[in-house]
Amino acid sequence: MKKEFQIVVLAKQVPDTKNVGKDAMNADGTINRAALPAIFNPDDMKALEMALMCRDILKKENIDVKVTVITMGPPRANEIIREALYRGADNGFVVSDKRFAASDTLATSYALSMAIKKLGHYDVVFTGRQAIDGDTAQVGPQTAEKLEVPQITYADELIAVTPEMIRLRRVLQHGIEVVETKLPALVTVHGNAHDCRSRHAHLVIKKKNTEIPMWTADDINPDFDRLGGKGSPTKVKNIENVVLTKKESITVSSDDEGIKGLIEDLTAAHIF
Amino acid sequence: MNNIIVYCEVKDDGKIADVSLELCSKARHLADRLNVNVDAAVIGNNLKGLENELFTHGVNTVFCLEDSRLSFYQTLPHFSVMTKLIEREKPYSVLFGATPVGRDLGPRVASYLRCGLTADCTALDIDENGNLMQIRPAFGGNIIATIICPDVRPQMATVREGVMKQEVFEKQKNTAVVKLNASEFLNEADFVVKIIERKLEEKKIDIKGAPIIVSGGYGMGSKENFKLLHELAALLGGEVGATRAAVDAGFAEPERQVGQTGVTVRPKVYIACGISGAVQHRSGMEQSALIISINTDPHAPINSIADYVITGDAADVVSKMIKYCKSNSKK
Numbered sequence: 001m002k003k004e005f006q007i008v009v010l011a012k013q014v015p016d017t018k019n020v021g022k023d024a025m026n027a028d029g030t031i032n033r034a035a036l037p038a039i040f041n042p043d044d045m046k047a048l049e050m051a052l053m054c055r056d057i058l059k060k061e062n063i064d065v066k067v068t069v070i071t072m073g074p075p076r077a078n079e080i081i082r083e084a085l086y087r088g089a090d091n092g093f094v095v096s097d098k099r100f101a102a103s104d105t106l107a108t109s110y111a112l113s114m115a116i117k118k119l120g121h122y123d124v125v126f127t128g129r130q131a132i133d134g135d136t137a138q139v140g141p142q143t144a145e146k147l148e149v150p151q152i153t154y155a156d157e158l159i160a161v162t163p164e165m166i167r168l169r170r171v172l173q174h175g176i177e178v179v180e181t182k183l184p185a186l187v188t189v190h191g192n193a194h195d196c197r198s199r200h201a202h203l204v205i206k207k208k209n210t211e212i213p214m215w216t217a218d219d220i221n222p223d224f225d226r227l228g229g230k231g232s233p234t235k236v237k238n239i240e241n242v243v244l245t246k247k248e249s250i251t252v253s254s255d256d257e258g259i260k261g262l263i264e265d266l267t268a269a270h271i272f
Numbered sequence: 273m274n275n276i277i278v279y280c281e282v283k284d285d286g287k288i289a290d291v292s293l294e295l296c297s298k299a300r301h302l303a304d305r306l307n308v309n310v311d312a313a314v315i316g317n318n319l320k321g322l323e324n325e326l327f328t329h330g331v332n333t334v335f336c337l338e339d340s341r342l343s344f345y346q347t348l349p350h351f352s353v354m355t356k357l358i359e360r361e362k363p364y365s366v367l368f369g370a371t372p373v374g375r376d377l378g379p380r381v382a383s384y385l386r387c388g389l390t391a392d393c394t395a396l397d398i399d400e401n402g403n404l405m406q407i408r409p410a411f412g413g414n415i416i417a418t419i420i421c422p423d424v425r426p427q428m429a430t431v432r433e434g435v436m437k438q439e440v441f442e443k444q445k446n447t448a449v450v451k452l453n454a455s456e457f458l459n460e461a462d463f464v465v466k467i468i469e470r471k472l473e474e475k476k477i478d479i480k481g482a483p484i485i486v487s488g489g490y491g492m493g494s495k496e497n498f499k500l501l502h503e504l505a506a507l508l509g510g511e512v513g514a515t516r517a518a519v520d521a522g523f524a525e526p527e528r529q530v531g532q533t534g535v536t537v538r539p540k541v542y543i544a545c546g547i548s549g550a551v552q553h554r555s556g557m558e559q560s561a562l563i564i565s566i567n568t569d570p571h572a573p574i575n576s577i578a579d580y581v582i583t584g585d586a587a588d589v590v591s592k593m594i595k596y597c598k599s600n601s602k603k
Contacts, residue, residue, distance in 0.1 A: 105379065134391075135533060137379070138375075145379075150464055152465065153376045154376075174473055177469065177470045179465050180465070180466045180468055235420055237403075249578050249580065249581045250579065251580075251581050253582075254585075254588070259596055264596075272541070
């Protein structure tokens with residue numbers, strides 16, 4: 001029997017850092033996550049779309065294909081799995097455990113790679129280039145290394161996919177590149193990629209009450225020393241709230257006279 | 273042992289990237305405090321002569337791997353070379369530019385070696401226990417985090433372009449070029465990803481070198497109002513910058529974004545128009561020689577780092593500046 005083509009999407013639920021309100025920071029300088037709206041990380045949403053495009057192409061060739069979304073986070077992160085189901089993902093689950101707390105990118109990518117391995121078989125993994133709460137862009141490449149598969153970063157267009165290979169366009173610092181690799185492989189998706197398709201009404205009705213499985217650390221058979229804070233070489237030594245040091249400044253009136261004077265002064269000083 | 277290795281990015285024109293030279297300069301200062309060497313790793317095709325530029329930027333040993341298959345950067349071969357070199361040399365620290373290449377390669381290397389990697393640092397220092405302090409803005413820039421890796425070596429970091437200064441040093445007494453053997457450091461399997469096509473664009477907008485930057489925030493209100501900034505910038509021989517919010521709103525092109533996720537600039541004059549001054553923006557411009565802030569809010573955070581503060585509507589004030597710049601130049 002032919003094996004099913006398995007597409008994995010790694011997604012993260014993130015605090016909406018664009019809408020940071022006044023109560024977002026606790027008095028001790030830590031982040032009050034409860035005060036922030038939690039959203040589907042934007043680059044991961046684009047990764048979901050690329051995964052669904054892959055499925056569309058392969059389905060036309062009568063290939064059995066499935067899109068599975070995995071997220072690691074608190075139990076409420078199942079909200080983004082449900083969102084992915086509404087948009088067309090076939091299934092998904094949350095990897096959640098207190099023992100993952102304080103994971104840096106190394107421990108996170110280890111846990112995610114173990115979760116992917118638990119699926120038994122996968123052909124291609126898509127994830128967003130970076131998450132807006134950290135902007136590190138490290139988890140994608142690190143997961144690829146843990147899986148020992150090639151990584152294609154900053155992909156913004158899917159050009160072709162077959163059961164054996166994938167061809168993508170990727171964004172360079174000053175241009176673009178088209179690359180091709182054998183599968184399995186991991187792809188990180190750039191913010192320039194296609195927006196995700198909307199929810200399907202029939203899927204919303206169908207998947208509204210679908211139970212979303214939750215895996216704990218025990219389910220992914222890890223080396224427990226490589227999880228959470230224990231598995232994270234980076235430690236936070238110090239966190240400072242940003243406090244501005246006041247600098248002597250000159251106040252200039254916004255009326256004609258003020259601006260005229262400023263321009264003349266700066267011109268006279270050869271600054272302009 | 274215990275040296276600092278800088279991964280040096282080779283651009284398509286065959287030159288070393290500015291960010292790598294900035295890192296070599298910074299590494300020199302750190303290495304002098306630790307009494308160790310700065311090593312550079314250069315991987316590519318046609319690397320002749322590059323060592324001289326590295327030596328003048330403070331490097332002791334240049335590790336060089338040349339191979340005709342390495343004309344363009346690819347993850348896996350560079351990964352193989354860097355991991356093998358690090359395992360052999362056992363450095364104190366490895367630094368990468370926080371460029372698309374450094375951010376592609378660094379994480380994979382750190383993952384394989386199971387060591388810590390801090391992304392997008394804006395400062396590096398050494399703490400009382402000899403750990404590398406890796407300093408970066410975090411959480412949308414509301415906090416500045418200092419990260420250390422007390423138990424694991426090497427300590428790895430990617431560092432933003434433009435935040436460290438490029439410096440020229442007198443050539444070190446002990447310099448060397450060490451050629452690495454491709455057959456020892458590379459495998460055939462490293463070339464599984466094929467480059468089918470590659471198109472480079474001349475970057476049209478580059479605000480990094482502009483002496484004067486007229487920058488607009490979300491407070492400019494519209495793309496229309498941004499035209500005023502372009503007019504003023506043209507009069508002053510400068511460029512237009514923007515905040516992330518203004519870029520997201522479509523007021524300006526992404527290449528103009530100043531700050532943590534954009535470019536870092538240090539012009540002679542920075543005119544901040546309708547910019548409140550979130551730290552992720554300030555970290556990209558606070559080293560400007562002179563800062564003029566125009567904002568309706570007299571308590572906008574940007575005002576505390578400004579040399580001149582103008583409280584008022586930015587579009588209105590910029591129109592006046594255009595008017596008086598024009599009348600001034602007529603004299």
